[in-house]
Amino acid sequence: MRTINSAWILRRLATLLAVVSLTLVLVAAITGILLAFYYDPSVKGAFESLRQITEEIPGGSLVRSLHNIAGNALIYTALLQIFVMFFGRQHQPAWFTGWLSGGFLALSAIGLGWTAMILDWDQIGYWRLKIEMGTLGSLPVLGPILKAIFLGGDGISSTTITHMYTIHSYLLSVAALTLSVIHLAALLYQERQNLRQIAVAAASEATAEPEKELVATR
Numbered sequence: 001m002r003t004i005n006s007a008w009i010l011r012r013l014a015t016l017l018a019v020v021s022l023t024l025v026l027v028a029a030i031t032g033i034l035l036a037f038y039y040d041p042s043v044k045g046a047f048e049s050l051r052q053i054t055e056e057i058p059g060g061s062l063v064r065s066l067h068n069i070a071g072n073a074l075i076y077t078a079l080l081q082i083f084v085m086f087f088g089r090q091h092q093p094a095w096f097t098g099w100l101s102g103g104f105l106a107l108s109a110i111g112l113g114w115t116a117m118i119l120d121w122d123q124i125g126y127w128r129l130k131i132e133m134g135t136l137g138s139l140p141v142l143g144p145i146l147k148a149i150f151l152g153g154d155g156i157s158s159t160t161i162t163h164m165y166t167i168h169s170y171l172l173s174v175a176a177l178t179l180s181v182i183h184l185a186a187l188l189y190q191e192r193q194n195l196r197q198i199a200v201a202a203a204s205e206a207t208a209e210p211e212k213e214l215v216a217t218r
């Protein structure tokens with residue numbers, strides 16, 4: 001009989017978390033597209049368009065809240081998944097695709113949260129970006145290049161919002177969607193492989209039993 005141990009439960013939990021991640025990405029992507037209908041990625045328009053979405057457009061506040069909740073929940077789910085997979089002993093080479101997609105999914109979720117910091121054009125986002133860009137720019141070789149990509153110039157401007165918005169809504173959201181599909185598919189595939197291995201082991205045990213009995217009676 002198969003014993004249910006903690007690793008078995010954690011593996012089921014990992015598959016469940018992969019389903020939750022994919023659901024959250026879909027909610028964030030759909031609500032993100034709805035926000036894009038009214039959002040204006042510019043210094044003059046970002047704050048005002050998000051105020052309009054929240055206060056004037058019917059259902060706008062709900063869509064914005066759903067987007068923020070799903071986006072932030074994805075970060076926690078993807079990070080939790082790494083612990084669950086590790087303690088569920090899913091660290092063998094066979095789980096490589098699951099690990100790789102899970103790790104990059106967590107990174108793209110963090111990236112989505114990070115690129116969103118300037119999208120609402122408020123004081124906190126502005127000063128946070130300014131400090132972080134100062135640190136990034138001081139890194140050797142890649143620092144100034146990355147800073148130029150994010151800022152799109154010397155200082156924070158409409159171009160910065162457009163660059164961050166493009167990375168957020170095209171690059172990272174497509175990456176997160178693709179990775180969450182690959183991640184779930186990899187875990188489901190491994191589940192099937194595990195079940196097959198268990199069935200083969202049970203079948204060979206069953207055929208070995210009568211032979212043992214035969215030897216014992218001789």
Ligand code: HEM
Binds near residue numbers: 064116169
């Ligand atoms: C995989 C899909 C996506 C994820 C996981 C995601 C995640 C996030 C997160 C974490 C935030 C910050 C929420 C906060 O302030 O706490 C955010 C904000 C935002 N996202 Fe996305 N996003 C996704 C797709 C998109 C798409 C496709 C668009 C538009 C085409 C978009 C547009 C926005 C905008 C305009 C904001 C600022 C809204 C606000 O400050 O309330 N997002 N997103």
